[in-house]
Amino acid sequence: MTNNSGSAVLQPEQEMLNWGRLILDGVPYADLVSARDRDPSVTWFEHWMQTAANYERLGETAESRGHTISAGEYFVLGSLAAQYAQFLWFDDRRRAGQERKVELYRRAAPLLNPPADRFEVTVDGATVPGYVRTPTTGEGPFPTAVLLGGLESTKEESYQFEQQLLARGIATVTFDGPGQGEMFPEVPLRGDYERYTSAVVDYAEKLPEVDSSRIGVVGRSLGGHYALRSAALDDRFIACISWGGFADMDSYDDETPMTKESWKYVTASSTDEESRERVMTLMDVRSELHKLRVPTYIQHGMHDEVPVSEVEVVKQLAVDAPLTIVIEPDGDHCCHNLGPRPRIEMVDWLEEQLKPRS
């Protein structure tokens, strides 16, 4: 495989794939090995869609036998498989994989422990779909974390991270915003993601299980950018985590070819230049960072493609926010390569913000 200039380029699954990320998000190691070692005549997409179908069948069998916990686990595994089938391509496979991911997670949702309760709110006439999960033990209303997906991650993929929050007594709210998952066909990437976050908070804060005075926002990758924007512009958030995020996209030209393809897709741009222009204009929170006043946790890996200088930008502009900055010298994008510790540390920090001990 060669690019236009004739030099060798990597297969998408070689360029983008991060085993650390997939495994921490719940993809079985065995499934990754199986995908890597698959019959070469079977495409990556076909292989993972078949994996998703296998888990769906296992889920159906388990459910029919009354094994609801197992059924939920299988449907989540199927949903993850469909996610990673499509996330490297930007043609019909993208939509097909996304639809399967959504479908399988919807089947999982009522079977999870705790269940994920689907909701839909409306912004500008468009539907914003999401899920709420609340801890199984302890007395509500609960401190709550609103979780934001990124460039190609959606509300279905934070399942494992939700488990960590829920185990510590924190409710979770996830949704798809502009350019993400279920919303993308109706609303591509926009520069006002915070309006969607706020609409979700409008809904969530009225739930009896949500303590409206103790809501934090956590965003990963592009979601880390959205988290900064959301916390700066909605004072109902009392804490913010930008996990591998950024303030601006001035470094757009340094992104990998695959990531540029992904930006082009989510902005629904016709040309590379149009995509570049939109991303650099819309993905810029610098003018708002002075409004950020709540405790904010910035996690960044030194080996991230997103330049660590983005942390400096936040430091210089978010002058009124108490910042906790964690730069991992050996970390990649979102520190997926470092195992459970960085995630546990974020969760513990958030718990301290949302559940201060007297």
Place this chain on the structure above:
Amino acid sequence: MTNNSGSAVLQPEQEMLNWGRLILDGVPYADLVSARDRDPSVTWFEHWMQTAANYERLGETAESRGHTISAGEYFVLGSLAAQYAQFLWFDDRRRAGQERKVELYRRAAPLLNPPADRFEVTVDGATVPGYVRTPTTGEGPFPTAVLLGGLESTKEESYQFEQQLLARGIATVTFDGPGQGEMFPEVPLRGDYERYTSAVVDYAEKLPEVDSSRIGVVGRSLGGHYALRSAALDDRFIACISWGGFADMDSYDDETPMTKESWKYVTASSTDEESRERVMTLMDVRSELHKLRVPTYIQHGMHDEVPVSEVEVVKQLAVDAPLTIVIEPDGDHCCHNLGPRPRIEMVDWLEEQLKPRS
């Protein structure tokens, strides 16, 4: 590295290491990568013992800040690291790693969700240490699974499998028997493991949280052999799972050199011949299998070093037991390479035996 005949042999970590097993048992993928890519001047043992120390420190910090869930998780990770530091060696490292494993798990135990309650019973004057964990939701007394470790696995390593049982409302009991973990220094491998299992049941069946009429036994690898023996000889078990087990060691000569070293160690034999003799004599349940009368699940991988013909031996001799035999065509020893499905299927089968729906 060469063996006595001059041919190249593998490093222990190449010969014995099964990433699928370690990951399913809870070792982070990142830790395995880190061990593989370590500075070559650092030994495998030293590397993992340092990993254990790192997790211990993280656990202590988390605990001091009130993050008990995180502290428990870190101590478990440290315990697992110490386990996999030592399991390939049979000198002083073995005991040092075992002691660290035990120590770190003891620190984790009260912090786990649900906690692991330590107990000690006595057989022939020797202490049999173990842990009981009971589901956090639902009404007790609970159906209960007694979990048996294997040749070099102990009561501390079933944490992830326990989580699966507990999530389904099944209490768990683990312990170290002859040749295992804490018991080994006092009692090496014996041929009457069922006496130790029964002593543990004597204790567990009196606990108010344990439903003494619904106790099953699950053993993995050598523990699968012990499970057959325990269920055949103690009629308080109403179900049995032999997970990668065997009826006899007639195939001893085909074992890998590392496994033979392991047998020699746990039998406290002075010579290879003495070890071989003890193993083949003591590890033989054939004469007892006609007493097995409870539903029994046999799981075996076709690529297991333990010959699949062992399944036939059980079939031919356990004529009064309703057998569920699952032979996985692509499975390795204990099907660790197949991801979560085989474990979920065992757990669901056990749930059906212990919690029959009316």
